[in-house]
Each structure stands twice: as structure tokens, then as C-alpha cells.
Amino acid sequence: MKAFLLAAGVGSRLRPITDTTPKCMLAIGGQPLLDIWLDAFDRAGVDEVLVNLHHLPDVVRNHLVARAGSRKPPAVRTVFEPELLGSAGTLAANRAWVGGDEMFLACYADNLTDFDLRSLAETHRAHGAIATLTVFRSDRPSAGGVLELDAAGTVVGFTEKPSQPVSDLANAGMYAFHPRVLDEIAGPPPRDIGYDLLPRLVGRAKAMPVEGYFRDVGTADAYRRAQQEWPPTIGSTSCTTSQAWSTAAGREALWTSALSRASPVLCFFRPVPHRDERGFFCRTFDADVMRAAGLDPAAFVQHSLSRSARGAARGLHVRRGDGEA
Amino acid sequence: MARRDDEQVTLFVPADCAHGFQALTDSADVSYQIDRVHDLSEDASIAFDDPELAIPWPLAVTVRSQRDRLAPPLAAATRLLA
Numbered sequence: 001m002k003a004f005l006l007a008a009g010v011g012s013r014l015r016p017i018t019d020t021t022p023k024c025m026l027a028i029g030g031q032p033l034l035d036i037w038l039d040a041f042d043r044a045g046v047d048e049v050l051v052n053l054h055h056l057p058d059v060v061r062n063h064l065v066a067r068a069g070s071r072k073p074p075a076v077r078t079v080f081e082p083e084l085l086g087s088a089g090t091l092a093a094n095r096a097w098v099g100g101d102e103m104f105l106a107c108y109a110d111n112l113t114d115f116d117l118r119s120l121a122e123t124h125r126a127h128g129a130i131a132t133l134t135v136f137r138s139d140r141p142s143a144g145g146v147l148e149l150d151a152a153g154t155v156v157g158f159t160e161k162p163s164q165p166v167s168d169l170a171n172a173g174m175y176a177f178h179p180r181v182l183d184e185i186a187g188p189p190p191r192d193i194g195y196d197l198l199p200r201l202v203g204r205a206k207a208m209p210v211e212g213y214f215r216d217v218g219t220a221d222a223y224r225r226a227q228q229e230w231p232p233t234i235g236s237t238s239c240t241t242s243q244a245w246s247t248a249a250g251r252e253a254l255w256t257s258a259l260s261r262a263s264p265v266l267c268f269f270r271p272v273p274h275r276d277e278r279g280f281f282c283r284t285f286d287a288d289v290m291r292a293a294g295l296d297p298a299a300f301v302q303h304s305l306s307r308s309a310r311g312a313a314r315g316l317h318v319r320r321g322d323g324e325a
Numbered sequence: 326m327a328r329r330d331d332e333q334v335t336l337f338v339p340a341d342c343a344h345g346f347q348a349l350t351d352s353a354d355v356s357y358q359i360d361r362v363h364d365l366s367e368d369a370s371i372a373f374d375d376p377e378l379a380i381p382w383p384l385a386v387t388v389r390s391q392r393d394r395l396a397p398p399l400a401a402a403t404r405l406l407a
Contacts, residue, residue, distance in 0.1 A: 284335060284356065295337060299360035306355045308348035311387030315345015316371040316378075316396070319361075 001121060002098060003046040003074075005037050006087050007109035008054035012288035013219045022056040024109040025063060026223060029230045032063065033109055033217070038074060044117035046105060047074050050097055052090045054081045086190030088197040093189070095182050106193070108173040112226050113214040115174065123208050124176035129154075131177050131205040133198070136214050138170035144216075145171030145194045147207055155205040160194035171198070172210045343371050347382050370396035 011018030017026065024034040034051070041049055053060050057080050064076050077097070085093055091106060098104055103124055105117060115134070124132040133155060135147055146165040148157030157166060171194065184200045185191050198205070217226045274281045287297035308314065338344050346355065371378075373386065375398040396402070 285358070290337075296360075300358040301360060301362055303356070303358045306357070307352050308346075308355070309388055310348050310351035310353070311384045313345060313347040313373050313382060313386045313389055313393070314355075315393065316343040316373060317345065318341065318343035318369050318371065318402075320367045320369050 001044075001046050001102065001104065002048045002050070003041050003044075003105035003107065003117075004091060004094070005034070005041075005049055005051045005107055005109050006090060007034070007060070008052045008081050008084055008090070009108075009110060009218075010055045010288050011110070011218070012286060014223060017220065017223070018055070020056070020059075022053070022059055023218070024051070025056075025059055026217065028112060028217070028226055033112060034060065034063065035067070036112065037107065037109060038067075038072075038076065040113075040115075040117055041105070042073050044105070044121055046117070049074050049076045050079060050094055051076060051109075052079045052081055052085075054084055084190055086196070087193040088185045088191040089189035091177075091193075091197075092182055092185040092191065095179075098179050098182065101179055103176055103178055106175045106177060110216060110218045111173050111214065112217050112230060113172070113174070113210065114212045114231070115172075115210045115214060116212075117174065119211070120174060120176050120208065123206070127206050129178075129204060129206045130180055131175060131198075131201050133205055133207040134172035134174040134210045135169045135207050136172050136210045137168050139168065141165040141168050141170040143170070144173070145198060147171060149207055153206050153208065155198075155202055155207050158198045158202050158205075160192070160198070169207075172214055173216075174210070345373055345380075347384060347386065349383055368392070369402060371402045372396045372398045375399050 005024070007022070007024040009023050011023040014023060014026075024037070025032045028036060038049060051060065051064075057078070061078060064078065068076070079090070079094060081090065087106075087108070091098075103121065105121065107117075120132060120134060133147065135149070138144075142162055142165045145158055145160045146162050146167060147155055147169045148167055149169060150156050158171075159166070175193070181197065181201065185197055187196070191197070213229070215222060215226050215229070217223045285297075290297040306314065336344075370392055373380065373382070373389070373393060373396070377399050
């Protein structure tokens with residue numbers, strides 16, 4: 001069985017750690033996340049893993065060369081993406097590697113879990129659906145994809161980062177796919193599994209709950225907690241993801257067309273202030289974060305500041321013609 | 326949505342989406358970027374108190390610009406923008 005480990009993320013939410021260390025090389029309990037994943041794949045019967053790289057690829061390559069010396073399975077192939085293809089774009093670009101009609105796994109490298117991937121593979125084989133997703137209960141489901149399931153575990157709804165989640169079932173980012181899903185990935189990259197692929201599988205995909213420990217370690221706070229919590233004690237319950245930045249924040253009602261990124265939608269960004277006795281520091285603009293939300297940070301041509309007295313209102317304003325308000 | 330004064334939020338407002346805000350503190354700063362050079366002739370306003378929109382402004386609106394005072398309701402503005 002083959003598996004993708006999606007590891008190309010820049011890790012902008014983890015700066016400055018990720019200025020020198022790619023996310024999948026973050027140390028947890030004395031070993032990089034990458035090794036935790038490779039060991040988990042090995043235990044699940046995966047014999048070939050494809051790791052896609054973008055940010056600081058040589059750090060990962062050098063580590064894998066050292067690991068290869070120990071002849072530890074599984075076999076690992078790396079693919080460098082000079083331009084990020086998106087998670088679904090990576091799957092589609094490596095169709096030849098996936099080959100025939102055997103199922104494959106795909107996981108995001110910035111999650112930390114002790115979930116048994118063998119149970120994912122076995123569940124997928126047993127029901128024969130095109131895809132099997134993993135879910136966990138989250139108090140902030142809108143930080144990622146939100147699922148609706150019917151009583152048989154069929155995915156009957158999927159929305160990436162909805163402003164108003166319809167359930168607390170969040171996508172855990174571990175998938176078993178039939179190669180037919182690659183036919184569903186259309187259009188030029190970047191294509192994203194959450195935005196572009198999973199909505200097309202509604203009604204055909206199944207989902208199963210994540211047992212055990214699960215955490216998205218994509219923020220400095222979550223990474224710190226993960227270091228304290230790992231390795232988890234047996235029987236620990238699911239953890240929820242924590243994101244310092246969110247493009248569609250929580251349950252605050254604002255419209256968003258989460259199923260399509262054809263046109264930009266109203267987005268939230270929440271820079272996290274760093275406070276001390278002097279006051280606070282806060283990065284209010286981050287090109288990587290904007291790009292991650294599908295926006296073009298280079299588009300802005302004027303930066304202005306307004307100051308208003310209490311009670312003053314400005315608006316509603318809109319702009320004639322094309323372009324920004 | 327109302328914001329505390331120590332909370333940082335950035336909004337991306339797409340094209341054709343009208344926007345407005347009220348200062349809840351004295352004073353309130355808003356920093357913003359635009360992706361096309363500002364052109365006065367393209368400015369359009371919609372009445373902040375249009376009953377069709379029924380926006381629940383948190384405070385009595387004490388100060389407005391001349392432009393905002395004269396803004397037409399949404400239905401009329403939509404015709405002008407079309």
C-alpha cells in the first residue's frame with residue numbers, strides 16, 4: 001500500500017521556528033513529526049510513502065538520507081514542488097506513482113496522532129467506497145473542514161472552514177482513497193483536498209471516528225502543548241485543533257462560499273498580539289497567510305489609516321467598477 | 326461584530342461588498358489597504374440607517390460625513406451602481 005504525506009506547507013503560523021525547520025521536521029518527544037508518521041505508516045502496512053516538499057526541502061532530504069542508512073521501512077520518495085500544487089494538486093500530479101487501482105492513504109504531516117492507520121485502511125477496504133475520511137469532535141470545527149454524516153457513516157455534507165458549522169464533526173485530515181478520486185481533481189493547481197475535492201465526494205465517501213490522541217500542531221501554542229502531551233497515555237481523548245490564524249473565524253456569522261474559491265469571499269484574519277509589559281506587538285499583514293486564503297498579497301497598492309471619534313460611523317461604502325471596495 | 330480594543334482583526338472585503346463601521350471607543354483607528362488606487366469618482370454610499378438593511382449599530386450614530394448623510398438607501402444605490 002502507498003501513502004502520501006503532505007508536508008509542503010510553509011508553516012507561517014509557526015514562525016520563527018519554521019524559518020529554519022520545515023513543519024514535518026518539528027521535534028516531538030525527541031523525534032521529528034516525519035518519523036512519527038513514517039513509523040505509523042509502517043505499522044499500517046504501508047510500504048511506499050511519497051512526501052512532497054516545498055519549504056526548506058534539503059532539511060527533509062538530509063534527514064531521509066540518514067534514515068535510509070538504517071534501512072528502516074517504509075521506502076520514501078520525495079517530490080519537490082517549486083510552486084505549491086495544493087494538497088489535491090499533489091495527489092493528481094503523482095497519479096503515475098499511485099498506479100492501478102489499489103487504495104492509497106493521504107495524511108497531513110502537521111497533525112500529530114496515535115490513531116491506528118491500519119483501521120482506516122481496513123474500514124476502507126470493507127465498505128468499498130471511493131474515499132474514507134476521519135473525523136473528530138471539535139469545539140472549533142470551523143478551523144478546518146466540517147462534515148455531516150448519516151447514520152451509516154456516509155458523508156452527506158462537507159464544507160471547508162464554514163462560518164456557521166452544521167456539526168462539531170471536524171475533518172482529521174487522514175484519508176483512504178480509491179485512485180478514482182484522482183479523476184475528480186480538475187482544473188489547474190493549486191487544488192485543495194478540503195475546498196476542491198471532498199465536496200465532490202459528498203454522498204459517496206464514508207467517514208470513521210479518530211480514536212486516541214489527535215492534534216493539529218500548526219501553531220506555536222499547539223506545538224508547545226503537543227510536546228507536553230506526547231507520547232499520549234493510553235485512552236487519552238481527542239484533542240481539538242487550535243489555530244492562531246483563521247480565515248473564517250468560528251461561529252461568527254458572515255457569508256462565505258466555502259465550496260468555491262472562484263471568487264474571493266469575505267475573510268477573517270486574526271493576528272495574535274504578543275503582549276508584555278511594554279504593550280503588544282502584532283503582525284497585521286502576512287503575505288503567506290493571505291496566499292493560504294487564496295488571496296493575492298501583492299495586489300494592494302495603497303495603505304491608509306482612519307481615526308474616528310466614539311459614535312462616529314463610516315459607511316456603508318462600496319466602489320463602482322471592477323476591483324476592491 | 327463588536328471588537329474589544331485590544332483585539333486585532335483583519336477583514337478581507339471582496340469587490341462589490343459594501344462595508345461600514347462605527348467607533349465604539351474614543352478614538353478608534355482602522356488601518357486598511359486597497360488593491361486599486363482610490364478614485365473619488367468611483368465612491369458610492371448606501372444609507373447606514375436603511376430600514377431594509379436594519380443594521381443594529383451599537384451606539385447612537387453621532388458623527389457622519391456629508392457624503393454618508395446624503396447616501397441613498399440600498400435599493401436606489403443598487404440602481405445607481407448597476
